[in-house]
Amino acid sequence: MSPKRPVVVHQPSPGGGRRVTVEAVNLGLAQEPRDVEEFLRRAGLEDVDARTSDLIEWRGGGPDVWPE
Numbered sequence: 001m002s003p004k005r006p007v008v009v010h011q012p013s014p015g016g017g018r019r020v021t022v023e024a025v026n027l028g029l030a031q032e033p034r035d036v037e038e039f040l041r042r043a044g045l046e047d048v049d050a051r052t053s054d055l056i057e058w059r060g061g062g063p064d065v066w067p068e
Helices: 033-042
Strands: 007-009 018-022 025-028 057-058
Touching: 007 033, 018 033, 025 033
Parallel strands: 007 057
Antiparallel strands: 007 018, 018 025
């Protein structure tokens, strides 16, 4: 079992976007990977690549899955 990752990008919501949390604190609703990176920057996690970082757990699909 892999260690728990502190950042979770939750499954796409029917209303659009994906909720982003860090250690269960809600950072916002992302519409694309760039939004995830901006939320993390604001939370003090600089230079995180949302598409490749091991810090992020993607639920309900990876960084290319977004609601239309």
